[in-house]
Amino acid sequence: MPGLILYQRDYCHLCDQALAVMAEARTPDFDSIWVDDSDELEARYGTRVPVLRDERDGRELDWPFDAEAVRAFLVEKSA
Template identity: 35%
Template structure:
């Protein structure tokens, strides 16, 4: 059994790219993802507004900016576990 890995998905409402990111994430059942709406924070909008969706590792503080692939996510998980 895989050890759960925790990430944050920064997203916003109506973002079709965020939906694509969710579909990729859903293919990794042991990945725990907390979703954060960037529209609720001016600071998050400034930071991620042109980069979303962004998958952010809570452990390494590394970010995957869109576009990313399933393989990119898997590699980020491997780095996160080391």
């Protein structure tokens, strides 16, 4: 499902947990972007990571989320 981005940080245990949850939810292909590399992204997502974003419609799913929430986010996206 193109257009999914997981915003995360280096050395972030919550981001590692989010990746595991997304694997459990069988999330389709997504890109990872590290907010540490950008002042703009740091300002926007610095305290919120990990965040799953749908680039096509701008929806975001903030941590904490579980596999069920990710699946619902994906279903809502395709509806």
